[in-house]
Amino acid sequence: MRESFLNQRVTNLKPSGIRKFFDIAATMKDVISLGIGEPDFTTPQPISLAGIQAIQHGETHYTSNAGIIELRRALTAHLEKMYGVSYNPDTEIMLTVGVSEALYLVFNAVLEQGDEVIIPTPCFVSYQAEVELAGGKAVEVPCRLENNFAPVPADIEAAITPRTKVLFLGYPNNPTGAVASRETMEALAKVAQKHDLLVISDEIYDRLVYGFQHVCFPSIPGMQERTILLGGFSKAYAMTGWRIGYAAAPAEILKGMLRIHQYTVMSAPTMSQLAALEALKTGEPFVREMVSEYDRRRQLIVGGLNSLGLKTFEPRGAFYAFPQITLSGLDEETFAERLLHEEHVAMVPGSAFGTGGEGFVRCSYATSYEKIEEALRRLERFMRRVG
Ligand SMILES: Cc1ncc(COP(=O)(O)O)c(C=O)c1O
Incomplete structure (x- = not known):
């Protein structure tokens, strides 16, 4: 029998760097996920x-x-x-x-x-x-x-x-x-x-x-x-x-x-x-309402990340913050893995998004204000240990 029936186009594809973290997070209790790329709101x-x-x-x-x-x-x-x-x-x-x-x-x-x-x-x-x-x-x-x-x-x-x-x-x-x-x-x-x-x-x-x-x-x-x-x-x-x-x-x-x-x-x-x-x-009023809530969370997360020394560009659109994690002394993969295992906060390593993402992680703010506050508290603890 052949070694594989799959074609080379498929075997050459890299698995998504996002999925790996979701799979780990799914096996843990009490995880705050800032890894998600979809609205936390249900459809209006x-x-x-x-x-x-x-x-x-x-x-x-x-x-x-x-x-x-x-x-x-x-x-x-x-x-x-x-x-x-x-x-x-x-x-x-x-x-x-x-x-x-x-x-x-x-x-x-x-x-x-x-x-x-x-x-x-x-x-x-x-x-x-x-x-x-x-x-x-x-x-x-x-x-x-x-x-x-x-x-x-x-x-x-x-x-x-x-x-x-x-x-x-x-x-x-x-x-x-x-x-x-x-x-x-x-x-x-x-x-x-x-x-x-x-x-x-x-x-x-x-x-x-x-x-x-x-x-x-x-x-x-x-x-x-x-x-x-x-x-x-x-x-x-x-x-x-x-x-x-x-x-x-x-x-x-x-x-x-x-x-x-x-x-x-x-x-x-x-x-x-x-x-x-x-x-x-x-749908227009709902869009406006959700945008205004994302904006509130955006300010919280950007302020929080910058105050921990994780340099963060103020995002102008979508629902992600992209902090630079150099201060931690860790590369983005290790940072995300340790943060998940030690503090139960999920973020996605920037390198999952291609060249230029090295040294960054992606934090989605499509999650509740309270969860972002708690994630920032855990991150502060983490940074005190590693930074
Ligand atoms: C930039 C971008 N394009 C496209 C998609 C795919 O969206 P959908 O297939 O749900 O329309 C996503 C989903 O995360 C996205 O972030």
């Missing part, structure tokens, strides 16, 4: 009710491949209102099983074997894996604390080779909380134009910003025709389990993505699409 009631009613009313069938037209129309209206970008709901937008599926579709639709994708890091753990699964090569460009973790256009340009096809952007950023300014986005747009790159912009955290303006990349003049915008309902509406995301793209690219979606997924969950429609109709 009217949105859940819309999903329940959809099932009760027999909305239990497939929808069209791209998703129900009412939701595609509502989404295009939403994007127009928020960012002034116009998409055709018939040909330029589709509903997916979260941004996760959209990532799978887009790389498989556009990459030839060996095509390079430039990815500013640290970044969400799936990007590199999805690129490699689709036969591409992920080229990491590290972002730095001294630049507030914003991508530096000159560094991006320096990474371009004749094989570069895609520039990938993920702002507001997981895990750093960075938000790219208009000036940065415009400079990146120039690079994309000059080198004829396709841009994929994962804007799943667009609504979670704290006093900073999110710039929707396709809203920059000339960019919509070369950008695939990815967004979703998981974070802003606390709907991770409903599995609804979307892609908005030029019609030709969207058609390619839709072809793969048609053969792999068919259509995003019907009841979840109806819940998402309700989210767009009535």
Whole structure:
């Protein structure tokens, strides 16, 4: 018998550095997890009710491949209102099983074997894996604390080779909380134009910003025709389990993505699409309420970490703080492992998010204010021992 029936693309994939810590944490009692990448809030009631009613009313069938037209129309209206970008709901937008599926579709639709994708890091753990699964090569460009973790256009340009096809952007950023300014986005747009790159912009955290303006990349003049915008309902509406995301793209690219979606997924969950429609109709006050609570926790955690000597950039978006742990004298893996074993607080080592994450850990503040207070007390004890 063969040693393995798995193909090399799969055996070459590194296991996610996030999962390992969750697995350890799951075996322990009394753990405060700052490792989680999803809202601690449950889905707002009217949105859940819309999903329940959809099932009760027999909305239990497939929808069209791209998703129900009412939701595609509502989404295009939403994007127009928020960012002034116009998409055709018939040909330029589709509903997916979260941004996760959209990532799978887009790389498989556009990459030839060996095509390079430039990815500013640290970044969400799936990007590199999805690129490699689709036969591409992920080229990491590290972002730095001294630049507030914003991508530096000159560094991006320096990474371009004749094989570069895609520039990938993920702002507001997981895990750093960075938000790219208009000036940065415009400079990146120039690079994309000059080198004829396709841009994929994962804007799943667009609504979670704290006093900073999110710039929707396709809203920059000339960019919509070369950008695939990815967004979703998981974070802003606390709907991770409903599995609804979307892609908005030029019609030709969207058609390619839709072809793969048609053969792999068919259509995003019907009841979840109806819940998402309700989210767009009535979810706004809930989004504002959750953002305001995240902001309160953000201030607590950033203040707490800095006062312990763990230098922390003030996150401008998403729900993560990304402290530098140099003062502890430990590397990020050892720091996270010891903190979990000794004080029962889970954080994720920054290196799980790619180059540039070394010497940092990710702390999610999508957990209650009281738990963050307790985690900071435990961390203080830990730092007194190791620091
Ligand atoms: C930056 C980023 N993109 C995409 C996703 C995937 O989200 P979903 O598949 O729930 O839409 C996540 C989830 O953590 C994320 O942090």
